Amino acid sequence: MEQRAYGTTGKQFPILSFGAQRIVDEHHCTEEEAIQIVNRAIDEGITYFDTAPSYSQGQSEERLGKAFQQRRKDVHLVTKTHDRTRDGSLRLLEESLGRLQTDYIDEWRLHNIMTMEELDRCFAPGGALEALIEAKEQGIVKSLSISGHTNPHVQLEAIERFPFDSTLVALSAADHFIYSFAHEFLPKAAEKGVAVVGMKVFALGKLAPWYEKALRYTFSLPISTAIVGMESMEQLEKNLAIAKSFTPMTEIETLEFFKEIVHLANPDVLRWKASEWMSGQWYVRA
Template sequence: MEKRNFGRTGRQFPILSFGAQRIVDEHYCTEEEAIQIVNRAIDEGITYFDTAPTYSKGQSEERLGKSFGNRRDQVWIATKTGERTRDGSWRRLEESLKRLQTDHVEEWRLHAVGTMEELDRIFAEDGAIKAMIEAKEQGVIKHISISGHRNPLVQLEAINRFPFDSALVAVSAADHFIYSFAHEFLPQANEKGVAVIGMKLLGLGLLAPWYENALRYTFSLPISTAIVGISSMEQLEQNLRVAREFQPMDDIERLDFLKEIMHLATPGVLRWKAKDWNEGKEWAVR
C-alpha cells in the first residue's frame, strides 16, 4: 500500500488505517473475530488504529487491548475524549489506558468538536486542552489531536489556536457538497503540517454501492491516511484490495462519480452535518 507522511511527526502510514468502532457485538463481530481481524490487519501492514471510549461503552478499546498482546510496539493507538474539562478528560484517559492494556497512547483526540462554544470550553482555564498538555508532558500520550464532522470552520479555528499534531475529519465524497473539509480545512492543515486523517468514507454505509470509488475519492485527497470501519474479515480484505490497487481519481472520474451521488447530499443522509442528527431535516447553522 502507498504510504504517506503523517504531518510533522516524522512517521508514515499506509493510506488505509483501521477504524475500530465496529469490532464489537453491536456490529455482530465477536471477540474472537475481532482479535483475528486486528492481527490480520497488522500482518498486512496496517499499524494505525482509531478507537474511542464511547464506542460500545468501551468494548472497542477492550478488544483492541486484547488483540495487540505482545504486538503493542507494532501499532499506533489513537483514542479520544468527549469530555471538555481537564478533570473529566483525565478520567476518560485513565479508563481508556486500562481497557487498552497499555501505559500510553500515541495519539489522544478531542472527540467530535462541532461548535465554537465547545472549542471555548476546551480552551478554558479548566478545559480539556490542559489535560492533553499535561498528559503529553508526562509521556502518557505522544501527540495531541482533534476531530470534527460538522463544521470545518471550528477545526480551522482550533489549529489556529493550538499546534495540533493531527485532525480526524469527515471527507467522504458526499461531504464534498456541503461544509466541505476537503475544500475549507485541508489546504490550511497541510500548510501548517497538521496530519489529516479521513473518516466517514462510506457515509455510514450509504456509499456502499460505490464502494471502490468511495475509497478512491478519499484516498485521492491530500490526506495522511484514512480510517475505515471494519467488522468482518471480508470487509478487511476488500479494503486491502482497494488500497493496494489504488490509483488516484482524475478530474473526469471524480466529476462522473460526484454526479452519480449528488442526490445523497441531504441532511437526512449526511446526519453529522444536520442541525439534529435524529431528525435530519435541515442543515446545521454555522
C-alpha cells in the same frame, strides 16, 4: 500499500487505517473475530488504529487491548476524550489505558468538536485541552489531535489556536457538497503541517453501492491516511485489495462520481452535518 507522511511528525502510515468502532457486539462482531481481524490487519501492514471510550461503552478499546498483546509496539494507537473538561478527560484517559492494556497512548484526540462553543469550553481554564497538554508532558500520550464531523470552520479555528499534531475530519465524497473539509480545511492544514486523517468514507453505508469509488475518492485527497470501520474479515480483505491497487481518481472520474451521488446531499443522509444527529435540518454556522 502506499505510505504517506503524517504531517510534520516524521511518521508515515499506509493510506488505509483501521477504525475500531465496529469490532463490537453491536455490529455482530465477536471478540474472537475482532482479535483475528486486528491481527490480520497488522500482518498486512496496517499500523494506525483509532478507537474511543464511547464506542460501545469501551468494548472497542477492550478488544483492541486484547488483540494487541505482544504487538503493542507495532501499532500507532489513537483514542479520544468526549469530555470537555480537564478532570473528566483525565478520568477517561485512565479508564482507556486500563481497557487498552497499555501505559501510553500514541495519540489522544478531542472527540467530535462540533461547535465554536464546544471548542471554547475545551480551551477554557479547566478545559479538556489542559488534560491533553498535561498527559503529553507526563509522557502518557505522545501527540495531540482534534476531530470534527460537521463544520470545518471549527477545526480551522482550532489549528489556529493550538499546534495539534493531527486532525480527524469527515472526507467522504458526499461531504464534498456541503461544509466541505476538502475545500475549506485541507489547504490550511497542509500549510501548517498538520496531519489529516479522513473518516466517514462510506457516509454511514450510503456510499456502499459505489464501494471502490468511495475509497478511491478519499485516498485521492491530500491526506495522510483514512480510517475505515471493519467488522468482518471479508471487509478487511476487500479494503486491503482496493488500497493495494489504488490509483488516484482523475478529475473526470471524480466529476462523474459526483454526478452519481449528488442526490445524497441532504441532512437525512449526511446526519453528522445536521443541526442534531436526526434532525433532518442542516447545521447552521454561528
